[in-house]
Structure formats: structure tokens, C-alpha cells
Amino acid sequence: MEKSLNLNTSTDFNLLFPHTDSFAPCRTQKAGLNTSVVFHNVSLSTVMRCEGKQKCSLHFRVHTALQLSEHIHGVSICTVTAGMMLEICRLVNFPRVARERLEGQQLEVQNDCSEVWPGQYVHVTLKTNPSYCGVTWTSTYQVPECSSRDLRSNIPECITGRLAYTVDSDRKELAVSVSDMLEDKDYHLRLCHRKDYTCRDTGANALIRKEDVLKNTTLQYSTPLPCLCIEGWSATSDAPRVQVFPFRDNLEELWSGINFDPVEELLSWEPVCPVVAVISLCQKQGDDECDDLAGSSQTLNREKITFSKVDPHPQLCMKFTTDSGSWIRCPFADGNFQGNSSL
Incomplete structure (x- = not known):
């Protein structure tokens, strides 16, 4: 019958210390001792500890089943996190009485004392105490990012606040309210x-x-562009930011800004927002028809589209095509572009 003993970091024989013996020589491996025999079912995870609302921290948890023998007095759990030069080890020593009573049995060893931060990489090494050559388990673990809903609600470094808004098109105003922001910032x-x-x-x-009771304000905008963003963040260094786009689907607003240089005979258009589109010249035939001119199509893969040797006339138009549809703009229809100008 298999027995287990849960040795967690609250026991008296767990000691936390900066790792100083990483390069100490290991002992010759005893017969029957190897990594797969000694360490079983190693799992790495993240746990959250909270002292109150919005006062939580993340801790790295290592859990393993250890096959105890007369040659193993304990286990060391060492971690190195990205950006830290110091290796921190926790040494779990098993009391002699426990070793004698449970020799040959599996012990459950768990440590979750190391505080970590969202998105951080943790390199972990498990060794026996004393350390035997070849009896080492290593792995790398990434702490969950702030994209996790639980982290966004409880970890101060992840709390961005939530934004809600209403649009007043006549006044060109956005009424913005904030909820779930850091309460002390x-x-x-x-x-x-x-x-x-x-x-x-x-x-x-x-x-x-x-201290404001109502967490709201009003922001003025000029043009309802799809890339116009409401951005919010707590007044603290390196605070994460939240962004919402109230006019995300207003693609029609993008097709202004056509320029014509009559001297160079150059027709150009530069998007004010990132967009995936095919732009072509076409000949206007009626209210709804515009026939593409052969060889004029260009895919927007840079910041500016240009057409050279353009002969302006009222029926010459530009067609903008996206996955959402097509739009036609005819820059010369009303006698525009007298000299170098834009529409």
C-alpha cells in the first residue's frame, strides 16, 4: 500500500536561502537512483494569494512525488526567474524518523513560496539532498499573462479598469465611464x-x-475614425492600458485624403488608419457602376498608394475594396484639384 506525506513550506525543516552550492560536486550516483525513479508526476503551476480586494499576488507552485530511500535526506527546489541573477533554493529536509519509517514509499513535496509576476519565465531545478550526479529534474515555466480574467480582476499589475462609453454624434463627444479601476490610484x-x-x-x-464619486468624463473628437481609441490606465509607473474603439466599423471615414499633383500627374492616397484594402482606378459609368481600369489595382502593403501619369477627368475615380465592401471616390467630379491640392 502506497503512503504519502505532504511536506509543505510551512514545516520547520524548510529553509529559504540564496543558492550558493550550485557548482559543488555531486556525489556518485547510487545503484537504482535516477531521475525517473526518484521524481514522479512533477507539476508546475501558479497560485494566487490575496490579502483583500485588489491585493493579490502570484506564487509559483512546484509539486512532486519523491521516492524516498536511505540515500535521500531531502530535496532542493531551485528557481531562477527572468531578469534575476540570483538563484533561490528551498531545501526540504526529511526528519530521520520519517525517512526510516517511510523508506521506499512516495512522499508528496510541494513548494509555493516564490512570488512571481505575470508573463514571467521561471526555470526550476529539482535535486536530491545530498545531490547525486544525474539525478536532476529541470524545466521552464511561464506564468500566465495579464490576459487571464482572474489576473485582470485581482492582480494590481494587471488591473486596467473597464471602460464604457456613449457617443454624441452632434456634439462629437464621447461620454466615458470607468469601473473596476485600482481603488487607491x-x-x-x-x-x-x-x-x-x-x-x-x-x-x-x-x-x-x-476620490471622485462618479468615475466619468467627456472627451471631444474631430473625426470618427475606426482607429480612434479611448485609452485608460492607472496613475502608476508601467501601468497596463485598456483600449476600446468606438468607431471600429466606420471604414467609410478612411477614403478621404486623396491628393493630386498636376505637375507630376501623380494621384495618391495615404490612409490615416491601418487597413487591408485593394485600391484601383475605375471609370464611372453611372450612379452605381465603375469599371476597373486594367492593371491599376494595388494592394495596400505600405503607407501610401500612388498612381502616375494620371489624366484627370470627372469620370476617373478611385475604388477602395475591403472584406466589408467597396467604396468609390471621384476626386475630379466637381472640378477639384486646381493645382497641388487634396480632397
């Missing part, structure tokens, strides 16, 4: 244009004080 809000990995500020900013 002020909160920043702004409007910005998201492009690639950056968000360019529009100048609309607000600060919600932690």
Missing part, C-alpha cells in the same frame, strides 16, 4: 489614433481622481 483617459504599436495623442485627455 487616480486614472488617466485620453483619445489617440492607434497605428501599428503606437497610439498618437489627439489632445483630448482627462484625469479621474480616486
Whole structure:
């Protein structure tokens, strides 16, 4: 019959110390001792400990079943985390009485004292005490990211706050309210244009004080672009940010900004927001028809689309096609572009 003894980090014979003997010579391996025989069912996980609302921390848990023998007095659990040069080890020594009574049996050993942070990589090494050559178990574990719902609600480093909004199109205003923000911090809000990995500020900013009863404000916008973003974050260093896009589906707003240089005979268009589109020239035939000009199609894979040697006339148009549909703009229809200008 298999017995188990749960030796956790609250026992008197668990000691935490900076690792100093990593390079000490290991002992010659005893007959019958190897990693697969000694360590069984090793599992790595993350546990959350909370002292109150929004006051939780993450801890790295190592759990293993250990085959006890007369040659094994304990086990060392060593961890190294990304960005830390120090290896931290926890030494679990088994009392002599327990070793004699449970020789040949499996012991359950668990340690979850090492605090970790979201997304961090942890390298873990298990060794016997004393250490025997070849009897070592190693692995690397990644702590869950802040994308985990539990972490976003409880870990201060992950709490972004939740944004809700209403749109007043006539006034071009966004009424924004914040919930679930860090209770002991002020909160920043702004409007910005998201492009690639950056968000360019529009100048609309607000600060919600932690003591404010109502966590809301109003932000002005000029154009309801699909990349216009409401961004919020706590007033603390390296705070994670939350972004929402109230006009995400307003693709029609993208097809302005057509430019024509009559001297160079160059027709161009530059998107104000990232978009996947095919742009072509077409000949307007009626209210709804525009026949593509052969060889004019270009896929937007850079920041600017240009057409050279363009002969402007009222029926010459640009067609923008995305997965959502097609839009036609005719820059010369009303006699536009007298000189180098834009529409």
C-alpha cells in the first residue's frame, strides 16, 4: 500500500536561502537512483494569494512525488526567474524518523513560496539532498499573462479598469465611464489614433481622481475614425492600458485624403488608419457602376498608394475594396484639384 506525506513550506525543516552550492560536486550516483525513479508526476503551476480586494499576488507552485530511500535526506527546489541573477533554493529536509519509517514509499513535496509576476519565465531545478550526479529534474515555466480574467480582476499589475462609453454624434463627444479601476490610484483617459504599436495623442485627455464619486468624463473628437481609441490606465509607473474603439466599423471615414499633383500627374492616397484594402482606378459609368481600369489595382502593403501619369477627368475615380465592401471616390467630379491640392 502506497503512503504519502505532504511536506509543505510551512514545516520547520524548510529553509529559504540564496543558492550558493550550485557548482559543488555531486556525489556518485547510487545503484537504482535516477531521475525517473526518484521524481514522479512533477507539476508546475501558479497560485494566487490575496490579502483583500485588489491585493493579490502570484506564487509559483512546484509539486512532486519523491521516492524516498536511505540515500535521500531531502530535496532542493531551485528557481531562477527572468531578469534575476540570483538563484533561490528551498531545501526540504526529511526528519530521520520519517525517512526510516517511510523508506521506499512516495512522499508528496510541494513548494509555493516564490512570488512571481505575470508573463514571467521561471526555470526550476529539482535535486536530491545530498545531490547525486544525474539525478536532476529541470524545466521552464511561464506564468500566465495579464490576459487571464482572474489576473485582470485581482492582480494590481494587471488591473486596467473597464471602460464604457456613449457617443454624441452632434456634439462629437464621447461620454466615458470607468469601473473596476485600482481603488487607491487616480486614472488617466485620453483619445489617440492607434497605428501599428503606437497610439498618437489627439489632445483630448482627462484625469479621474480616486476620490471622485462618479468615475466619468467627456472627451471631444474631430473625426470618427475606426482607429480612434479611448485609452485608460492607472496613475502608476508601467501601468497596463485598456483600449476600446468606438468607431471600429466606420471604414467609410478612411477614403478621404486623396491628393493630386498636376505637375507630376501623380494621384495618391495615404490612409490615416491601418487597413487591408485593394485600391484601383475605375471609370464611372453611372450612379452605381465603375469599371476597373486594367492593371491599376494595388494592394495596400505600405503607407501610401500612388498612381502616375494620371489624366484627370470627372469620370476617373478611385475604388477602395475591403472584406466589408467597396467604396468609390471621384476626386475630379466637381472640378477639384486646381493645382497641388487634396480632397
